[in-house]
Amino acid sequence: MTEALSVDSLHVSYFTQNGLVPALRNVSLSISSNEILGLVGESGSGKSTMAQAVMRLLKPDTATVDGRILVEGQDLYQLTPEQLRLARWRDIAMVFQSSMNALNPVLSIQEHFTDTMRAHLPDISEAEILKRTADLLGQVRLDPAVARNYAHELSGGMRQRVVIALALALDPHVLLMDEPTTALDVVVQRSILDEIAALQRNRKLAVLFISHDFSLVSGLANRIAVMYAGEIMEITDRGMAIEDVSKHHPYTQGLMRAAPRLIGSKVSIEGIPGEPPDMSQVPPGCPFYDRCPLRLPMCRTTPLPVKTGRVYIRCHAMPDPVSGKAVAHDV
């Protein structure tokens, strides 16, 4: 079976005044249709670079991209500019973080939909456009009359719904969402998340959902990839149940112990001491070495093992979640 989205050994580095600085290193993951993969990480971990690389939005003079990105089996980086233009939105679409900036203030909502559909379907009739727009707005629980409005006339939650409906305009199979609910109040956020989950089920979408909020993602995603310093440290399907904390990667454990909880008995919290490494001087071994409570001597210099599969932990000190065997041997 072909995965809807598969990312294989992705490396991205930015050109800077200090030479090439890596942003993503050895990233591999795949998403099948009918699932949501959450991508969680802190500021600067490479989450948004990941989204841009997958959409092939990074300009060749800003960054180098190595590795393969397959959408429904086609390699996005082998497409001609015209093929790429058609593949975006039709095969893979993206919802950006700031809905206010994603909508053009001088175009009505309807014009956004019209432009999008015309660019991909030159022969589509006006009546068909209006019908599809009303249908899409209805799917995100908006009154179709919203199409006549401009972005500034809508609330933040309504704008974000418009942006989601717009991303679905050409019925893509893969949807990338970069912090789609971050600026919203919790009640609005929750109702949009419920809609995303329903849309994903109804349309059999493969969703890559990027967020900094571990507890939010664990309520939504089937699997969660945890990113640190440009590398995926772990892909888990366990959610964030506190009783399972020790079964996660040491960095994930740190994140879980740092977050106050709403349910269960009140537990103490602790931060992760230290800071992420300077990406222009990443150490050769595990990037979490300096902050890791479980580190072994080998972790400082031995690169993290390359892993693929639905779930994995990249750690010299942790057993593999599938085989249960310790991967580290004394070196």
Add this chain to the structure above:
Amino acid sequence: MTSKFLVSADHLTIRFPRTNAPDLIASRAVNLDIAAKETVALVGESGSGKTTTGRALVRLLTPSAGKVWFDGKDVTHIRGQALMRYHRNAQMIFQDPFASLNPFHTVAHHLSRPLTRLRHLKGHEREEALDEILTLVGLTPTAIYREKYPHELSGGQRQRVAIARALAGGPSFIVADEPVSMLDVSLRAEILTLLESLQERRGLSYLYITHDLASARYLAHRIAVMYGGSLVEIAPAEDLVQAPAHPYTRLLLAATPGSAHTGPLPETMQSAPDLSEDRKGCPFAPRCPAVMDRCTKTMPAMITVADGHQAACYLNE
């Protein structure tokens, strides 16, 4: 007024005038008491009046009606020297550590000003006080951090500087307005635990303003919930999370990430509350699944549902 409370809002009302529309009431007859060494969390959505209420308590805003009491004294309308003396006792930490520090000034400059203006320290004494508060917030070695500019600091370090600045006057009451919402998870925990330890060591009272019920539950002794400018519920933190008595609190709890709630949210429609002066009844009535006739006519008073637990909802009669 004599009371066991350090800070009190007494029918506190903040009105923002509008032209061609009824005045906007951001904070509507709010009663809130904070005891010495107590943390009260003020929770609610954007526009609920949390920040306005907090700013009025430290007298960055002058109330339109009602009173602010501090340590038994009426500080509602104090000005000039009296207000400056009040700011030794009551300080504020802002949400965005990137915006609240001046990029042209060093850490030492940011901290020297309140030490000079509020505590009238000079020379050697001031330098010692500066090192002391930097040490208190964990920015050591102080000699290095004194000379840093905000852009040389991480978000967590910046928020530590903002906390140090709030501590400089030697306050007993601090309003912390979303102090961790801009920070990464691993740094949030460090700032929350720092606030806890400062409370212990300095005997501080906090009003912790947040939209995040999980961190409110962690940090606060009591949680107060605001909606549409009105205080709708207040209770000991654990009671509020385990046994919410107001339908809005129930909605907020159900929607918060990490809640066990599944299925549709307990609300009838999504809408923003009416903040206008001529609003009648409960601000949550248009969204409330349990709305009754009288809810749209008169705002219920706070009704005691358990010891120290009150909610402004007729369901609790």
